[in-house]
Amino acid sequence: MNTGDTAFVLMSAALVMLMTPGLALFYGGMTRSKNVLGTIMQSFIILGIISIEWVLWGYSMAFGPDHGGVIGGLDWLGLDSVGMEPNADYCGTIPHLAFMIFQCMFAVITPALITGAFAERMKFSAFLLFTILWATLVYNPLCHWVWAVGGWIRGLGALDFAGGTVVHISSGVSALAAAIILGKRLGYGSTAYIPHNLPMTITGAALLWFGWFGFNAGSALACNGLAASAFTVTHIASAAAALSWIILEWIHRGKPTTLGAASGAVAGLVAITPGSGFVGPLSAIIIGAMAGLICYGGVLVKSRLGYDDSLDVVGVHGLGGTWGALATGLFASKAINPAGADGLFFGNAAQLWVQFVSVIVTMAFAFIMTFIILKILDIVIGVRITEEEEVRGMDVSLHNESGYSF
Amino acid sequence: MNTGDTAFVLMSAALVMLMTPGLALFYGGMTRSKNVLGTIMQSFIILGIISIEWVLWGYSMAFGPDHGGVIGGLDWLGLDSVGMEPNADYCGTIPHLAFMIFQCMFAVITPALITGAFAERMKFSAFLLFTILWATLVYNPLCHWVWAVGGWIRGLGALDFAGGTVVHISSGVSALAAAIILGKRLGYGSTAYIPHNLPMTITGAALLWFGWFGFNAGSALACNGLAASAFTVTHIASAAAALSWIILEWIHRGKPTTLGAASGAVAGLVAITPGSGFVGPLSAIIIGAMAGLICYGGVLVKSRLGYDDSLDVVGVHGLGGTWGALATGLFASKAINPAGADGLFFGNAAQLWVQFVSVIVTMAFAFIMTFIILKILDIVIGVRITEEEEVRGMDVSLHNESGYSF
Amino acid sequence: MNTGDTAFVLMSAALVMLMTPGLALFYGGMTRSKNVLGTIMQSFIILGIISIEWVLWGYSMAFGPDHGGVIGGLDWLGLDSVGMEPNADYCGTIPHLAFMIFQCMFAVITPALITGAFAERMKFSAFLLFTILWATLVYNPLCHWVWAVGGWIRGLGALDFAGGTVVHISSGVSALAAAIILGKRLGYGSTAYIPHNLPMTITGAALLWFGWFGFNAGSALACNGLAASAFTVTHIASAAAALSWIILEWIHRGKPTTLGAASGAVAGLVAITPGSGFVGPLSAIIIGAMAGLICYGGVLVKSRLGYDDSLDVVGVHGLGGTWGALATGLFASKAINPAGADGLFFGNAAQLWVQFVSVIVTMAFAFIMTFIILKILDIVIGVRITEEEEVRGMDVSLHNESGYSF
Amino acid sequence: MKKIEAIIKPFKLDDVKDGLSNIGVRGLSVTEIKGFGRQRGHKEVYRGAEYQVDFVSKIKIEVVVDSDLASEAVKTIQEKAYTGQIGDGKIFILPVEEVIRIRTGERGNSAL
Amino acid sequence: MKKIEAIIKPFKLDDVKDGLSNIGVRGLSVTEIKGFGRQRGHKEVYRGAEYQVDFVSKIKIEVVVDSDLASEAVKTIQEKAYTGQIGDGKIFILPVEEVIRIRTGERGNSAL
Amino acid sequence: MKKIEAIIKPFKLDDVKDGLSNIGVRGLSVTEIKGFGRQRGHKEVYRGAEYQVDFVSKIKIEVVVDSDLASEAVKTIQEKAYTGQIGDGKIFILPVEEVIRIRTGERGNSAL
Numbered sequence A, B, C: 001m002n003t004g005d006t007a008f009v010l011m012s013a014a015l016v017m018l019m020t021p022g023l024a025l026f027y028g029g030m031t032r033s034k035n036v037l038g039t040i041m042q043s044f045i046i047l048g049i050i051s052i053e054w055v056l057w058g059y060s061m062a063f064g065p066d067h068g069g070v071i072g073g074l075d076w077l078g079l080d081s082v083g084m085e086p087n088a089d090y091c092g093t094i095p096h097l098a099f100m101i102f103q104c105m106f107a108v109i110t111p112a113l114i115t116g117a118f119a120e121r122m123k124f125s126a127f128l129l130f131t132i133l134w135a136t137l138v139y140n141p142l143c144h145w146v147w148a149v150g151g152w153i154r155g156l157g158a159l160d161f162a163g164g165t166v167v168h169i170s171s172g173v174s175a176l177a178a179a180i181i182l183g184k185r186l187g188y189g190s191t192a193y194i195p196h197n198l199p200m201t202i203t204g205a206a207l208l209w210f211g212w213f214g215f216n217a218g219s220a221l222a223c224n225g226l227a228a229s230a231f232t233v234t235h236i237a238s239a240a241a242a243l244s245w246i247i248l249e250w251i252h253r254g255k256p257t258t259l260g261a262a263s264g265a266v267a268g269l270v271a272i273t274p275g276s277g278f279v280g281p282l283s284a285i286i287i288g289a290m291a292g293l294i295c296y297g298g299v300l301v302k303s304r305l306g307y308d309d310s311l312d313v314v315g316v317h318g319l320g321g322t323w324g325a326l327a328t329g330l331f332a333s334k335a336i337n338p339a340g341a342d343g344l345f346f347g348n349a350a351q352l353w354v355q356f357v358s359v360i361v362t363m364a365f366a367f368i369m370t371f372i373i374l375k376i377l378d379i380v381i382g383v384r385i386t387e388e389e390e391v392r393g394m395d396v397s398l399h400n401e402s403g404y405s406f
Numbered sequence D, E, F: 001m002k003k004i005e006a007i008i009k010p011f012k013l014d015d016v017k018d019g020l021s022n023i024g025v026r027g028l029s030v031t032e033i034k035g036f037g038r039q040r041g042h043k044e045v046y047r048g049a050e051y052q053v054d055f056v057s058k059i060k061i062e063v064v065v066d067s068d069l070a071s072e073a074v075k076t077i078q079e080k081a082y083t084g085q086i087g088d089g090k091i092f093i094l095p096v097e098e099v100i101r102i103r104t105g106e107r108g109n110s111a112l
């Protein structure tokens, strides 16, 4: 066991934990003030509910002893035999518990990302059920496929350093399903859904950026050159995407916006996630810069396609994650990570294909499962709040609270 | 000396430092907007005043060479002989200064916790004097008794990994004394003291949660399996308490609130603190879940008993800390920490008794001392602001400032 | 390579990264609400632009192989040969990339500090150009002179542990030049520029304090006794300065303010920066306490001298940095850092002279260069927004956004 | 000239404004207010303590019009602000003695 | 019908509202305003710079009542808003020509 | 007595207040409002979606004065709020029937 590695992973876990409240602020600031608490609450309570789910059965399903490449066994229910010693499969130099709790934070933030799609209109009870079901039926299996020893997508040789498929594509695509099933917010098309507190949103973006160092560099699960490299490319891609987003919007709309800079930064972080342990700094600039452009486009397209993905989860996480996963197949280099693979630009076209397959499988699986879960929930208990609740706002209607009282 | 351990403890110190501003936001958001700065100021300036007190005499009183189990000697005044080398008694693998500054952050946050009890109505000068006296006469001795080599409560075998008695019970019980002496806010019973900015409160709760990883896991003073375990149970207990609080209030009041989720999370963090280095994950779920229920009850009872503990320090820290200290006597297990002890549920009823004694002693000592200090201050300089100052708000009255000017 | 050292430096880099958004909040809260986004945007986008500049040519100019003591070569353009292995010159125990990215965060925050001087009135395009030019022509050379192997100021024996000259004096003096060239805000003298959101400012100050642990302690580039010492004195100086500032203003203006406490804390952090690896805790109390007094005075003097340094960059960073650099020449002690030097109070008057020279050189260089850059920009594209834009506010005028919409 | 003050539901503001614009009203002023009336407020709960909030968020529109236009303006507001639910609001008509445009010094109808 | 506008101290709002309710007033509107008057404002200090804030936070209550009820309403406000300190505020009475309830189209007293 | 309502540009508030003070006005009330008029609002853009904001921030000053003082007050406001740009605002004069000072019960001019 190595104290430096352990310190790094535990601190990374703390940083990743902070991303979920960061996301709460990022999303909360973009809603109207009558929904600020309801929006924040969704992220915050996921910290509660998924952490318990993960300890009780999630971790075991995801990382427990493999069954046919499809799912982990229930041997580790309630963290049984997950202890203070390293686990040779996942973390040779740090306590098994450190790996478990680091992964816990990933399991938490993923469903929290989806909440942006159905912001301002989902029932709280339906939301809680959805979250538990989604974690159990979508996240845990997918996590197993991609990251667990024996997982079938991992077996294909797909590269996903820190969660491009597991976290971002899965949440982005599920967001699309959710936006479709939930339907549009009242007043869609006529009401201006203007962000009520952009400084809050930018604060959230900053905490996301900060936490993402833990997310990506921590995924090295050790504190070595690779961690430093992942840390570096994470920062660079985010910077490049913030710039490319505002430049594009400057050209397109005449002025660069602060929300654009923050959105771009997040898009860059999303896109670099799968490749963060496999690509070098110049590749990171390209991946990031492209991410800013692609996600800007993705956000624009939304209004054409007519679904109300309120806070652009599809455009940012879905598209950004997809670009990132494919870009990993382009820019990955064994010079950066000998345990990885070379991408197309380093002579290995096959990798891009593998990445493509992993993307498609993730998309199909997440979309269909989410659609089914929400459809059933909608039939059984209803997923949407009443018109009157929506007009009054979630804060008062669902939580008997008001965000501000200056 | 071990670089990994040192990195872990220094970063933990940074995290714990952030808890005090986090607390400022947590409390500040719950007050009325005319008192937001006055409330934040109390926590913020404690960072200034207690850090200096700690360096000059506090650390020496608390951890300096023992005198009769009661108090540390003055040998380490001004950090004399507290240097870059490890200290065998407290931190064999990290610099003595690292241990000192880590402990400094605990000395800072403890009196800051009390400020919630007398929010919106205490004189700034009296508050400063109170803080210095309380640190010197309550915190430093108590810290010595429980944590210093030779301290008499430590000698009894009481377990307090990260400050259940020293930090939470002491502040919670002192809060009760303060609420009694300060009296109720103007308009108590008729005015609605509605939180002016709940997103601020939740941001504060998130920073507390984040910092608490440093608080509890850092208390391992090394980065090993025990640190990972403490980190894990901290997270779990907080999650469980956030859930149990909102479930109870859902049943009791018809709707789950965001403030409830945040309050529950804090209650869970408080409760797990003393046992964080001694209990396993399933115990943590129970400790946390019970903490949510107990503290919810404690907050409700307040209005029956008629003291105005404005921001519920007694209900959350007093009760939560007490439950945590006793729970340590129930759930502690040598399987988790061989240097600890077994609790009642692991066959050692004696431990519960020892915990009980440490709780009672802490309560009695902190309550009586705080009562005396405040009584004397009240007689000598007066502790409460004038009616007009209270109506105008602390910000304008005490600090010539306004929080917001949109 | 050492995992503990690496974990410490990478986490420190993450903390320093967070300082720039922290600064955005610190500054943003002090402006009027119509300029909150424009102000935040300047810091935020510097994270984007300078990170890319640093990777492409900045790092090479600053730390690349020395040319005549004046500038680094272009050998490391695009991080060429900056890899996962340690670099013997700068970081024997951590990956070269870790050192590079840690330094990147310094390069980012320095120009961000300047933005306080021209808050509420600078053109966004001119601001971007200025930032790139300033980084290239001022920061990179200065950084080379002071910190690079072969740099001529370093050669003189000047001590600057974490950036008193490179970061604070350079930004403070450049701020003066900028305030002069930009001119006063509309309504100067008659309009009250009251901070619109002081809780935001204090949150920013707290994040700065938190991040500064990474800034100063991380500058040890290893996790040892010296890091613990730097961490400790950083905290102490900030605490002392927060106190001395509010005491002085209590005497001078009749009441202590929250903004004063936050400003003092930042002043203390600035002042301890150059000496943080060379002075002991009692010296830190003096350095901090004096910083609070000096910077309070500096801020007052501003109105006499008649330039509109909107958010007091000159008073806090310029003066505070100067005091800190000189104080290092007074209080430095080889007992703390054998690799350093003794200061005047430890028998070595020469050190004060060297510090003085480094201060003067930095001031002259930064002031003149900034003046020239801005003058040229003003002539070529104009640096100031129109009157109408200024009246409407930067948010709407420059970014098509509004900060709040409650 | 008449001053029309209308208390309406916030989400009806754009409709009312556009309606008034269409009938030739060239300016109006809008204030956020808290209304107390037949429409009940809501309950808020903070840490177990329940507060009844009697006030409901409303928008007050103030528009000064030529007397001839007044009744049409009232009709327009009535139509555009209507939902049929309790709390739709009120319209008050007050007399105005004089109007001055600051920029030009014009008075009376031409100042509107 | 009369429109009564009362400028009062913010913490008196609930008392005044309840008092008016008790005498049969069924609706009113409340606005946060800044008042300038005999009651002095306060000083604010930011980094050594002193600003005199002349304005004091006040609440404006607007209530339209049947002319018969006006004097009782004024009396009620006077009583409930009274502290005896400078800054207690003013009551203004203005004529109202017509009232319309948006929901029903009722006019006059029955619209109140 | 007359009630003067002036809609002005926010940054002119201090000038207007001081001007009115100088001619003997001893109190007034200020409200932040959103104005719609000839002065155009601005565009806001959030993630590529464009919104036209028609409303402009304005300040409404309400001051009740003795009828004799009314025209001087209007003149003062006209002067002090003047910039010559579109959007300088309007002044409305309304009749007031009675004024009461809450603290003393005084009525009429002496209550001002």
Ligand SMILES: Nc1ncnc2c1ncn2[C@@H]1O[C@H](COP(=O)(O)OP(=O)(O)O)[C@@H](O)[C@H]1O
Residues within 6 Å of the ligand: D007, D034, D035, D036, D037, D038, D039, D040, D056, D058, D085, D086, D087, D088, D089, D090, E026, E027, E028, E029, E030, E062, E063, E064, E065, E101, E102, E103, E112
């Ligand atoms: N007498 C009144 N004077 C002033 N404002 C009133 C009066 N009555 C009602 N209002 C305003 O009109 C709003 C709507 O009135 P309410 O009684 O709730 O419903 P409705 O308009 O359907 O009768 C109230 O919230 C209040 O702001």
Ligand SMILES: Nc1ncnc2c1ncn2[C@@H]1O[C@H](COP(=O)(O)OP(=O)(O)O)[C@@H](O)[C@H]1O
Residues within 6 Å of the ligand: E007, E034, E035, E036, E037, E038, E039, E040, E056, E058, E085, E086, E087, E088, E089, E090, F026, F027, F028, F029, F030, F062, F063, F064, F065, F101, F102, F103, F112
């Ligand atoms: N002439 C006036 N016109 C409009 N509002 C006024 C006038 N005089 C006073 N006010 C309002 O009444 C409030 C209280 O007035 P003030 O002179 O401070 O005390 P008092 O009510 O005791 O005479 C002021 O803050 C202002 O809002």
Ligand SMILES: Nc1ncnc2c1ncn2[C@@H]1O[C@H](COP(=O)(O)OP(=O)(O)O)[C@@H](O)[C@H]1O
Residues within 6 Å of the ligand: D026, D027, D028, D029, D030, D062, D063, D064, D065, D101, D102, D103, D112, F007, F034, F035, F036, F037, F038, F039, F040, F056, F058, F085, F086, F087, F088, F089, F090
């Ligand atoms: N008929 C009206 N009734 C009430 N307020 C009005 C009216 N016309 C204009 N206003 C107010 O006056 C402000 C200025 O009017 P505007 O037409 O923009 O410019 P100007 O004052 O130069 O004619 C508007 O923003 C609005 O608040």
